[in-house]
Structure formats: structure tokens, C-alpha cells
Amino acid sequence: MYLVTAAEMGQLDRLASSEYLVPSIVLMENAGLRVVESIRRHFQDRVKNRRVLIFCGKGNNGGDGLVVARHLLNQGAEVKVFLLARPEDLRGDARTNLEIYQKMGGRIFPLLGESHLQRADIALLYADLVVDAIFGTGFKGAAMGLPAAVITMINKAHRDTVAVDLPSGLEADTGRAFGPCIQATWTVTFALPKLGLVVEPGASYAGRLEVADIGIPQKLIDSQRFNLHLLTAAWCRSRLPKREASGHKGLYGHVLAVGGAPGLTGAIALAATAALRAGAGLVTAAVPRGVHGILAMKTTEVMTCPLPETPAGYLSREALEPILERLAACDVLALGPGLSRDPATVELVKELLPRLKAPAVVDADALNALATDTGLLTGNHGPLVLTPHPGEMARLAGTTAARVQEDRLEIARKYAREWQVVLLLKGARTIIAWPDGQAYINPTGNPGMATAGSGDVLTGIIAGLMAQGLEPGVAAAVGAFLHGAAGDEAQARLGQHALLAGDLLNFLPAVFRNLEVEAGVTASLGRD
Numbered sequence: 457m458y459l460v461t462a463a464e465m466g467q468l469d470r471l472a473s474s475e476y477l478v479p480s481i482v483l484m485e486n487a488g489l490r491v492v493e494s495i496r497r498h499f500q501d502r503v504k505n506r507r508v509l510i511f512c513g514k515g516n517n518g519g520d521g522l523v524v525a526r527h528l529l530n531q532g533a534e535v536k537v538f539l540l541a542r543p544e545d546l547r548g549d550a551r552t553n554l555e556i557y558q559k560m561g562g563r564i565f566p567l568l569g570e571s572h573l574q575r576a577d578i579a580l581l582y583a584d585l586v587v588d589a590i591f592g593t594g595f596k597g598a599a600m601g602l603p604a605a606v607i608t609m610i611n612k613a614h615r616d617t618v619a620v621d622l623p624s625g626l627e628a629d630t631g632r633a634f635g636p637c638i639q640a641t642w643t644v645t646f647a648l649p650k651l652g653l654v655v656e657p658g659a660s661y662a663g664r665l666e667v668a669d670i671g672i673p674q675k676l677i678d679s680q681r682f683n684l685h686l687l688t689a690a691w692c693r694s695r696l697p698k699r700e701a702s703g704h705k706g707l708y709g710h711v712l713a714v715g716g717a718p719g720l721t722g723a724i725a726l727a728a729t730a731a732l733r734a735g736a737g738l739v740t741a742a743v744p745r746g747v748h749g750i751l752a753m754k755t756t757e758v759m760t761c762p763l764p765e766t767p768a769g770y771l772s773r774e775a776l777e778p779i780l781e782r783l784a785a786c787d788v789l790a791l792g793p794g795l796s797r798d799p800a801t802v803e804l805v806k807e808l809l810p811r812l813k814a815p816a817v818v819d820a821d822a823l824n825a826l827a828t829d830t831g832l833l834t835g836n837h838g839p840l841v842l843t844p845h846p847g848e849m850a851r852l853a854g855t856t857a858a859r860v861q862e863d864r865l866e867i868a869r870k871y872a873r874e875w876q877v878v879l880l881l882k883g884a885r886t887i888i889a890w891p892d893g894q895a896y897i898n899p900t901g902n903p904g905m906a907t908a909g910s911g912d913v914l915t916g917i918i919a920g921l922m923a924q925g926l927e928p929g930v931a932a933a934v935g936a937f938l939h940g941a942a943g944d945e946a947q948a949r950l951g952q953h954a955l956l957a958g959d960l961l962n963f964l965p966a967v968f969r970n971l972e973v974e975a976g977v978t979a980s981l982g983r984d
């Protein structure tokens with residue numbers, strides 16, 4: 457499902473009218489009707505006599521709100537419109553809908569100054585539903601003055617609230633709210649989801665997200681070649697590796713997982729097992745000789761291989777040739793889980809990277825090793841998937857984690873393009889940026905997954921999918937979706953606090969089954 461910016465949405469609006477002759481007032485009417493249908497579902501179709509307050513701004517978002525008011529009035533609801541503008545300030549389609557609503561006997565309450573706030577505050581005490589039609593994609597910066605006071609008042613009332621297109625106070629393009637922002641129970645957004653609705657904190661302000669079709673021609677949407685996508689279950693399901701009835705383990709690829717160090721065998725065990733859970737036919741975990749026995753004890757289905765180590769027990773540069781020899785018989789390398797930052801190991805990673813031909817997932821301390829010489833990434837290298845968390849991304853980019861978090865999408869895209877890698881930037885709403893500029897945002901997952909080993913499981917899942925033939929970018933996207941969905945399944949049964957990375961492995965089978973059986977996470981988001 458495409459994700460769009462406010463500007464892209466405005467362009468779609470304009471082209472729908474100019475190129476496809478869809479009058480803008482028809483789009484507004486459809487938008488309002490979709491919100492009314494959603495409200496009817498919310499009230500199990502019992503709308504009559506429901507007390508609905510509709511807060512309208514002066515723009516077209518307010519216009520949508522007036523369409524909602526008109527239809528709810530027609531359906532017997534008790535409607536009050538609070539207008540944050542003078543009627544004469546409304547223009548075009550919004551003004552038309554104001555006048556129709558008034559001709560139908562609809563009531564307008566001005567909300568222009570402090571003196572008007574109290575009446576709205578009292579009305580909120582008795583409201584069954586609040587409709588937020590103050591600001592939409594035209595909003596920029598921070599809500600201040602009266603709009604800020606109204607938004608704060610609505611939030612304090614703690615009534616069920618549906619946001620029209622966007623929760624007012626939220627920036628459509630960044631998902632940031634620099635001032636007060638409506639905390640919506642749910643949001644009905646039009647045509648396509650805006651980026652700000654699927655990244656934090658916007659996703660939390662939006663509540664449950666519905667994407668409503670308002671009649672923008674699909675041919676027009678497809679012609680725009682948008683390059684930002686919200687990952688959906690349907691998209692992932694259609695790209696899962698197929699299992700042939702006559703399949704045998706050789707068909708499903710062989711992953712070589714390289715990592716581990718004294719006291720750090722859990723990470724490589726999790727990653728290797730996750731690769732098998734993701735469907736790889738064979739997995740070999742190559743670790744320093746000194747911990748090889750421990751790893752062999754920890755795992756059953758995973759084959760293990762001892763590698764040369766330093767006197768302190770970390771992978772040494774002498775491991776280079778044995779790794780390359782092993783890799784010649786494998787399909788994918790997963791490099792990094794539990795690797796440690798031992799100087800000899802760092803040197804090993806820097807010598808290994810330029811010699812890789814097979815696709816590789818590079819994570820954890822292998823990323824930290826590359827951060828000491830990112831020239832290795834701008835040079836020639838095989839197909840790479842980098843899976844940094846914000847701190848590792850900061851080290852790779854020579855900036856701070858805070859700066860990375862401020863501009864996640866742009867930073868992920870910049871380095872995916874610069875280094876010609878698939879760059880998966882972890883965090884709430886993981887971003888998967890491809891070297892060709894396409895980018896995907898993952899909606900699955902929860903804070904319970906911020907636990908030791910969770911990233912190692914993701915590395916293994918991605919390597920396991922690549923071993924079965926998925927392109928690196930697709931494997932990273934599908935892997936992120938599955939990883940987060942396993943975390944959601946685990947949270948549903950175990951809660952967030954007790955969740956362990958190992959639980960993700962146990963819930964992966966259920967996630968695969970769900971993905972094959974139903975539309976899953978994005979059923980409520982409508983078409984793929």
C-alpha cells in the first residue's frame with residue numbers, strides 16, 4: 457500500500473479534477489460519506505439521537521466535517537458543529553457544504569475566542585462522539601492559540617473521537633506534533649495513508665487507522681509511481697517462498713551464520729535457529745573454537761563449525777579463509793550476532809566484506825566494525841542487508857542516535873542509496889530502504905520486543921528467507937513484518953514485560969500460518 461506526503465495527496469486531488477474530471481466537491485462528499493459510514497459501524501448502525509460534536513476548521517478538512525454533519529443530521533443524530541472560523545472565512549467546497557448544512561437547519565456554534573470555549577466544554581460532557589475536522593493535510597508546524605486550546609480541551613474530555621483524514625495538530629509528512637494534537641480513537645484517512653499516520657508518534661495519535669476510498673481513479677494513483685510503501689500482510693504473503701511438495705532441504709538454501717564470542721553464544725544460537733524457523737533448509741553456525749562446544753550443546757537442528765580464535769577466544773583474522781571456504785558451499789551469510797568488538801575480530805570483518813560474493817545480512821558488532829571504515833561500503837561489495845538499530849546507524853553515519861531518530865526515513869534512504877545496500881533501520885515502525893529508492897515501513901511489532909536477542913532473531917529470519925531465494929530487499933521487508941508479527945502474537949499471550957527473544961521463535965510458525973490463511977494485520981486497512 458502506497459504511503460504519501462501531503463503534497464503528493466494534494467497533487468492527486470488536483471489531477472483527479474483536472475485530468476479525470478472528478479469535481480473536488482465529489483471527492484469531499486465521498487470523504488464525508490466514508491466517515492459517516494465508519495461512524496455508523498462504530499455505533500452498530502444506531503445513529504439516531506446520538507450526540508455528535510463536529511469541530512470544523514476553515515479549510516477543506518472542515519469541509520469534510522460539514523459533509524459529515526449534514527448526513528448525520530439527516531440520519532437523526534443530534535449534531536452540533538463548532539466552527540473555528542467565521543462563516544465568511546470559508547471558501548469553495550467547504551463554504552458550499554456549510555451553506556447546505558445551514559439551509560437544512562443545522563446548528564453552527566462559533567468557536568473563535570476564549571468566551572466560546574466553555575459552551576464547547578459543556579457540550580463535550582454529554583457527547584457520544586467527537587469528530588475532529590479542524591486540520592488535515594494542510595496543517596504545518598504547531599497548533600497554537602485557540603486551536604491549541606480546543607485540541608487540549610477535546611483530549612481532556614476523553615470522549616470517543618474520530619479524526620478526519622489526520623488527527624489535528626499532526627504533521628502529515630513526519631508524524632510529529634510540535635504542539636497539542638488530537639488523541640483519536642480512530643482515524644479515517646482518504647485515498648492513501650499519509651506517512652505521518654504510520655510512524656511514531658503519529659501512529660499513536662491516529663489510533664486505529666482506516667483508509668477510505670473516495671473515488672480517486674486507481675489508474676491515476678498507479679501513474680504517480682510513489683516509492684514509499686506501508687508493508688501489508690497481503691504484500692508479504694504474495695512474496696513468501698513457496699514450498700514444493702517434492703521439496704528437500706537442499707532446495708531451501710543453506711545459511712552460514714558467523715558470530716559468537718566468550719559469553720556471547722546466545723545471539724548466534726538465536727540467529728541460526730531463526731533462519732531455520734524462517735524455512736532455510738540448512739544452517740551452519742561458525743563460532744570461535746573455544747565456544748563451539750557450548751553452541752553445539754545449545755542447538756540441535758543447527759550444524760556448528762569451530763573457527764580460529766585469538767588467545768582471548770574471539771574470532772581472529774585466521775578465520776578469514778575457513779569462512780570463505782564454508783561460504784562457497786552456502787547461499788547466504790549472516791554476520792554479526794554475538795561477534796564482539798575485539799580488535800582482531802574488527803580486522804577480520806573489514807577483510808571479509810570486500811571478498812563476499814554471496815548475499816549477506818550484516819548486523820550488530822559487524823556493523824560496528826564497518827563503522828570504523830565505511831569506505832568498505834562505498835566500494836564494490838556483494839548484495840548486503842544492513843540491519844542497524846539507531847545507535848549502530850549513528851556510528852555508521854557519524855552522527856547521533858537522536859539525529860537518526862529525527863529523520864529516520866531520509867537517513868535510511870540516503871545511506872541505502874549511497875552504499876547501494878538494503879538498509880533496515882530498526883525501531884518503532886522499522887524502515888526498509890532499498891538501493892533503488894523504494895522504501896517500506898513495517899507496521900507490526902511492539903515495545904515488548906526491545907529485549908536482548910530480538911535483533912538476532914530478525915537477522916536469522918532475513919537470512920533464512922534469502923536462502924530460499926528472496927531478493928535481499930524483499931527478504932528484509934518480509935522478515936521485518938514476520939518478526940514484528942511474531943512479537944505481536946507473543947505480546948498477545950505473554951504481555952510485553954515478560955517477552956523474550958526466544959518467544960519470537962516459538963510464535964513464528966503461527967505467524968506463517970496466519971499469513972497464509974488470512975489478510976492478517978492489514979485487514980482493516982482495506983485494499984493492499
Ligand SMILES: NC(=O)C1=CN([C@@H]2O[C@H](COP(=O)(O)OP(=O)(O)OC[C@H]3O[C@@H](n4cnc5c(N)ncnc54)[C@H](O)[C@@H]3O)[C@@H](O)[C@H]2O)[C@H](O)CC1
Nearest residue numbers: 469483484487515516517591592593594595596598621646
Ligand atoms: N484527496 C483528498 O485527500 C481529499 C482531501 N480533502 C480534505 O482536504 C484536507 C486538506 O484541506 P486544506 O484546506 O488543504 O487544509 P486543511 O483543511 O488541513 O486546513 C488547514 C488550514 O489551517 C491552516 N493552518 C495550517 N497550519 C496551521 C497551524 N499550525 N495553525 C493554525 N492554522 C493552520 C491552513 O492555512 C489551512 O487553511 C484534507 O486533509 C482532507 O480532509 C478533501 O476534502 C477531499 C479530498
Ligand SMILES: [K+]
Nearest residue numbers: 588591620622
Ligand atoms: K482532522
